[in-house]
Amino acid sequence: MYLSDTKNRELIDRKVLLNADVSNIGQVTYDLRTDGFFIDGNKRAEVELNSGDSTFVSCVESVQLPNDLTASVLLRNSRICLGLSLDVPLYFPGHGTRLFYRVTNVSGNVIALDRSKGIAQVAFQHVDGTVANSHEGAFPDELDFSGLAGxxxxxxxxxxxxxxxxxxxxxxxxxxxxxxx
CATH class of the missing domain: 1.20.5 (Single alpha-helices involved in coiled-coils or other helix-helix interfaces)
Structure with missing residues (x-):
């Protein structure tokens, strides 16, 4: 079950969702802001994606998840209608990181993206019980884009x-x- 707008505001106050702007809180999601786009390891303020092209997106926001909470990044409906597809991990309990995701142009048109227009949102879910061990994945405490892990x-x-x-x-x-x- 996703957390409500009032619970998302509490996550900002508790420093679970960092660098957040309360005006981006929706009913059950928070609209993420784009920090930059990564293509071939280079950070850009804007990109044009041809059909089949992908870019990694870094967000302004970071998370520091407690052991009873996960975060899911979801593509905004307007971006789905535009022809974007989203690839993103589930952010596990205990994960501390800047939020990253990859979008791919699955349309037949060129799609221009820049930092001023929202692309994705994050939704938080409570875990039924507290997990025994915190997240220890390949990218712990990742605040900067580190590429495709070699x-x-x-x-x-x-x-x-x-x-x-x-x-x-x-x-x-x-x-x-x-x-x-």
Missing amino acids: YSDIYAGELKKVENRREEVEHIESRSDRVVG
């Missing part, structure tokens, strides 16, 4: 194969042009 491009080998095939096809085409011409 992941290598899993498609690099496949892309190289495609490039080699493209070169083979071009070579065959050039030879057939000489034979026909």
